[in-house]
Amino acid sequence: MSALLQVEDLRVEFPRGGRAAAAVDGVSFELAAGECLAIVGESGSGKSITCQALMRLVPEPGRIASGRVLFEGEDLLQRSESELRRVRGGEIAMVFQDPSSTLNPVFTVGHQLIDVIRTHWRCSRGKARERAQEVLAQVGFPDPAARMKAYPGELSGGLKQRISIALALACKPRVVICDEATTNLDVSIQAQIVELLRRLKDELGFSIVFITHDIGLTPHIADRILVLYAGHAVEEGPVRQVLDSPGHPYTVGLLHAAPSLSSERGVALPTIPGTVPPLGELPPGAPFVSRCPVAVAGECDTAEPGWTAAGPGHRVACHRFAHDGTKGTTWVR
Amino acid sequence: MGAMSAEAVPAGLVPPASGIAAEQIAKRFAGRGRRGEGGVHAVNDVSLSVAAGEIVGLVGESGCGKSTLSRILIGIETPSSGRVLLDGAPVEGRAGWRALRRRVQYVFQDPYGSLCPTMTIGETLADALAVNDLGGSKAGRRERAGEILSQVGLSPADLDRHPSQFSGGQRQRIGLARALILEPEVVVCDEIVSGLDVSVQAQILNLLRELRQRLGIGLLFISHDLRVVRYLCDRVVVMYLGRIVEEGDVEQVFGDPQHPYTRGLLASVPDHAPGAPELRARVAGEPASLGELPSGCPFAPRCPLAADRCRAEDPALVAAGAQAGAGGHRARCHFAGAPR
Amino acid sequence: MSATTPLAASAGPAGPATASTRRGLLATVRGRLNWQLAVGGSVLALIALIALLAPLIAPFDPNRQDLMMVLTSPGDVHWAGTDGIGRDLLSRLMYGARVSLGVAGLGMLVSIVVGVGAGMLAVFGGKWAERIVLRTIDVQLAFPYILLAVAITSAVKPSFGVLVLLMGLAGWAGAARVVRSVALGERGKDYVRAAEMVGASRVRIARKYVFPSVLPSVLVLAPMQMSAMIVFESTLSFLGMGVRPPTPTWGGIMLEGKDYLADAWWITTLTGLAIFVTALSLMLIGDGLQRITGQRIDAIGGTVESREEKS
Numbered sequence: 001m002s003a004l005l006q007v008e009d010l011r012v013e014f015p016r017g018g019r020a021a022a023a024v025d026g027v028s029f030e031l032a033a034g035e036c037l038a039i040v041g042e043s044g045s046g047k048s049i050t051c052q053a054l055m056r057l058v059p060e061p062g063r064i065a066s067g068r069v070l071f072e073g074e075d076l077l078q079r080s081e082s083e084l085r086r087v088r089g090g091e092i093a094m095v096f097q098d099p100s101s102t103l104n105p106v107f108t109v110g111h112q113l114i115d116v117i118r119t120h121w122r123c124s125r126g127k128a129r130e131r132a133q134e135v136l137a138q139v140g141f142p143d144p145a146a147r148m149k150a151y152p153g154e155l156s157g158g159l160k161q162r163i164s165i166a167l168a169l170a171c172k173p174r175v176v177i178c179d180e181a182t183t184n185l186d187v188s189i190q191a192q193i194v195e196l197l198r199r200l201k202d203e204l205g206f207s208i209v210f211i212t213h214d215i216g217l218t219p220h221i222a223d224r225i226l227v228l229y230a231g232h233a234v235e236e237g238p239v240r241q242v243l244d245s246p247g248h249p250y251t252v253g254l255l256h257a258a259p260s261l262s263s264e265r266g267v268a269l270p271t272i273p274g275t276v277p278p279l280g281e282l283p284p285g286a287p288f289v290s291r292c293p294v295a296v297a298g299e300c301d302t303a304e305p306g307w308t309a310a311g312p313g314h315r316v317a318c319h320r321f322a323h324d325g326t327k328g329t330t331w332v333r
Numbered sequence: 334m335g336a337m338s339a340e341a342v343p344a345g346l347v348p349p350a351s352g353i354a355a356e357q358i359a360k361r362f363a364g365r366g367r368r369g370e371g372g373v374h375a376v377n378d379v380s381l382s383v384a385a386g387e388i389v390g391l392v393g394e395s396g397c398g399k400s401t402l403s404r405i406l407i408g409i410e411t412p413s414s415g416r417v418l419l420d421g422a423p424v425e426g427r428a429g430w431r432a433l434r435r436r437v438q439y440v441f442q443d444p445y446g447s448l449c450p451t452m453t454i455g456e457t458l459a460d461a462l463a464v465n466d467l468g469g470s471k472a473g474r475r476e477r478a479g480e481i482l483s484q485v486g487l488s489p490a491d492l493d494r495h496p497s498q499f500s501g502g503q504r505q506r507i508g509l510a511r512a513l514i515l516e517p518e519v520v521v522c523d524e525i526v527s528g529l530d531v532s533v534q535a536q537i538l539n540l541l542r543e544l545r546q547r548l549g550i551g552l553l554f555i556s557h558d559l560r561v562v563r564y565l566c567d568r569v570v571v572m573y574l575g576r577i578v579e580e581g582d583v584e585q586v587f588g589d590p591q592h593p594y595t596r597g598l599l600a601s602v603p604d605h606a607p608g609a610p611e612l613r614a615r616v617a618g619e620p621a622s623l624g625e626l627p628s629g630c631p632f633a634p635r636c637p638l639a640a641d642r643c644r645a646e647d648p649a650l651v652a653a654g655a656q657a658g659a660g661g662h663r664a665r666c667h668f669a670g671a672p673r
Numbered sequence: 674m675s676a677t678t679p680l681a682a683s684a685g686p687a688g689p690a691t692a693s694t695r696r697g698l699l700a701t702v703r704g705r706l707n708w709q710l711a712v713g714g715s716v717l718a719l720i721a722l723i724a725l726l727a728p729l730i731a732p733f734d735p736n737r738q739d740l741m742m743v744l745t746s747p748g749d750v751h752w753a754g755t756d757g758i759g760r761d762l763l764s765r766l767m768y769g770a771r772v773s774l775g776v777a778g779l780g781m782l783v784s785i786v787v788g789v790g791a792g793m794l795a796v797f798g799g800k801w802a803e804r805i806v807l808r809t810i811d812v813q814l815a816f817p818y819i820l821l822a823v824a825i826t827s828a829v830k831p832s833f834g835v836l837v838l839l840m841g842l843a844g845w846a847g848a849a850r851v852v853r854s855v856a857l858g859e860r861g862k863d864y865v866r867a868a869e870m871v872g873a874s875r876v877r878i879a880r881k882y883v884f885p886s887v888l889p890s891v892l893v894l895a896p897m898q899m900s901a902m903i904v905f906e907s908t909l910s911f912l913g914m915g916v917r918p919p920t921p922t923w924g925g926i927m928l929e930g931k932d933y934l935a936d937a938w939w940i941t942t943l944t945g946l947a948i949f950v951t952a953l954s955l956m957l958i959g960d961g962l963q964r965i966t967g968q969r970i971d972a973i974g975g976t977v978e979s980r981e982e983k984s
Contacts, residue, residue: 191601
């Protein structure tokens with residue numbers, strides 16, 4: 001099966017102190033039709049920038065320095081702005097963290113939905129209205145006709161996020177990018193939204209890129225996971241396999257630092273020493289080397305590691321892993 | 334209050350000899366109407382205690398009243414009814430509330446907005462002492478500020494730096510230092526790790542455990558993240574729409590949850606551990622608004638177990654769980670303890 | 674705004690120093706001098722120096738009439754020409770700068786001091802103080818300055834002091850609104866809550882915590898107000914409500930020059946140019962400070978935007 005979306009060697013730069021510093025450096029990944037890929041990382045990992053780059057929406061003064069974003073085999077980065085506008089919200093849609101800033105408070109839900117649909121489909125108002133009601137029903141509103149008349153301000157955070165999802169799905173996109181789409185919601189509402197996305201993905205067959213800082217969410221929604229650190233991809237693979245036998249020392253640290261419902265109480269949590277180096281101050285060699293407890297002296301601080309296979313579809317960018325496997329990189333307990 | 338039977342009076346609530354306790358606290362906010370119509374009961378009949386050396390988790394979703402309760406506990410809001418006890422004695426009068434403010438401190442969620450941008454860390458910390466006429470001379474206050482910074486894992490050399498020069502995790506440490514410098518008995522931590530990256534969150538959680546051990550302070554740890562609460566806290570209190578729906582020892586509440594809301598929350602926890610069950614939305618819909626609480630059990634409209642009795646009669650908070658109330662395990666549900 | 678926030682939020686390596694960098698004001702200015710500030714500052718400094726040294730460097734006595742040289746166009750002896758009764762225009766402009774800058778400068782100080790006081794009182798003085806201050810601001814802003822000036826100058830003889838007072842009256846309400854809106858925003862922040870929680874009093878919070886955050890906005894506002902006051906003072910003098918002749922003022926020179934508009938263009942033109950350059954240099958300073966402190970101020974409406982990034 002060929003990939004629906006294929007990102008190759010993406011590099012996004014921001015000017016820092018007169019030089020260009022890479023916020024995203026050499027990130028590649030693929031997304032198959034009907035698949036959900038979770039992109040996980042802490043602040044500064046470049047996960048949001050990566051997704052903004054997919055739609056060529058990198059905020060000023062950043063710029064996409066190199067790479068290709070192939071959507072159904074065509075490079076989106078080479079398309080004209082007007083062609084790209086058709087893709088954005090049409091073929092590829094986004095759901096953001098804060099629905100209050102995505103939704104326009106002065107227009108009704110119906111108005112905004114119809115607006116989006118007519119922008120992309122150039123259909124009659126009546127047809128657009130029909131589609132709007134259909135998609136509202138899909139995201140779980142039992143009374144779509146009544147909801148059309150609601151203003152965003154009248155809805156709770158969870159309902160607003162459902163509306164944002166409806167807006168994203170309105171034009172039947174092939175790919176939906178969710179950028180921390182459940183982060184600000186209460187847990188019970190977050191669970192509802194995750195369930196909704198899971199169900200809609202299976203029913204409608206779109207693909208999801210699910211960006212999150214909460215690694216705990218990944219097994220509940222994603223098929224595969226991509227771990228980013230300081231703009232570099234460090235590990236990629238099927239979710240369960242990465243979580244159960246992580247290969248990169250950073251993934252190992254991340255998994256153990258986050259308490260789970262079965263972690264042992266009363267003992268200190270393992271922590272990753274230090275902090276993410278600021279943009280543009282990444283040391284040479286492996287991106288994680290300055291904080292890595294198992295770095296190989298003379299190797300990790302000079303050469304950037306390549307990928308090492310860790311299992312079917314599972315790969316790790318780490319010198320230590322290349323030598324010793326998970327035995328070498330499981331530094332926690 | 335017909336449903337309030339004798340057993341609902343918190344028998345287990347012996348106010349701790351040192352620490353803070355809330356006793357049947359209620360807070361009603363008047364509405365906009367001329368006689369205050371449309372008001373809401375933000376907190377309703379909540380009793381809770383935090384003893385020195387204890388970490389109590391307060392869990393609940395937005396609108397459950399946990400912020401209002403914490404504001405009452407630190408004395409910046411007064412309860413409509415009920416009492417706050419400090420070291421077993423009721424807090425009364427202006428002087429009493431003033432004293433409470435010093436003994437119970439607060440750490441904010443937002444590490445960026447909670448430090449004055451124009452003052453150095455040293456000035457912020459020393460000012461807390463100066464306001465309360467503590468620390469003696471200017472030099473003495475500075476020295477104390479340096480000590481407290483070392484306690485939270487920063488260095489006295491950081492005294493002359495401004496908040497903008499610190500990362501989020503470091504600022505949260507400074508927020509803790511400001512709370513600790515007045516040597517409180519209890520510190521209320523309001524979602525203090527929710528804005529932090531996981532690796533930084535782990536550092537702060539370790540620090541909290543260490544501070545409790547070293548200083549013997551009590552912590553009221555407010556959080557929406559049940560994974561963190563389970564890891565850090567000794568006891569947990571679950572609130573829903575202004576009431577306590579379940580409370581008790583962490584092991585018991587998490588191991589054998591009695592209230593359907595608690596079970597729903599636990600099912601919603603995104604857990605990455607091997608063998609963790611798939612996330613499920615067991616709590617349907619959204620909470621009712623505080624202004625128009627349903628009659629009977631406030632959770633009934635979202636409850637998978639709700640029966641006619643639930644819609645008619647508000648359940649009381651009663652001993653529940655396998656060990657029938659040992660460890661103070663109590664739940665506010667007609668079906669608590671029933672097989673499910 | 675939306676273009677800058679996502680960067681701070683997601684390109685995290687930007688590091689801990691992104692949010693609200695407000696160190697010592699002087700240090701901030703020294704490190705980030707921009708052309709607006711440099712040009713505006715130099716021009717204003719030059720004008721101020723000329724005003725200060727006018728008695729030493731003015732080629733003539735500004736009030737000496739030379740009836741042989743009436744309405745001489747700019748030339749070798751009188752660089753800027755002479756007016757209708759033969760007074761040297763350059764000397765008069767130099768002396769006029771003393772009045773204009775003095776009145777506008779002191780007026781600005783009065784306006785800022787009163788404005789800061791009123792604005793802070795509105796925020797920290799309790800409900801009644803807030804109401805009284807806000808109503809007074811409204812009344813002040815609703816009342817046309819010129820009418821006020823006419824009323825006052827017809828009641829008392831206009832003098833330097835009266836003019837300063839008038840400037841203060843014209844400006845304080847705007848300043849108070851800016852200060853109030855900034856202070857109100859700061860008061861809502863958690864650090865103020867935190868100070869309350871350690872027991873700090875309202876006065877202490879206003880003075881020690883919030884005032885330093887208000888300062889950058891005041892710093893931006895001050896030159897902009899002064900610029901408006903330069904123009905305002907000239908207007909008053911032009912209307913005959915300024916400092917009484919024979920003391921030269923820019924507005925007064927314009928008024929006298931008005932009659933000779935057809936024969937002696939230089940009187941009004943050069944004076945107008947002096948007013949324009951002075952006002953412009955002050956606007957440039959305000960703009961330069963605005964770029965440095967990240968405060969956007971609409972001096973007329975009294976609204977403020979702070980370009981503060983939150984990560």
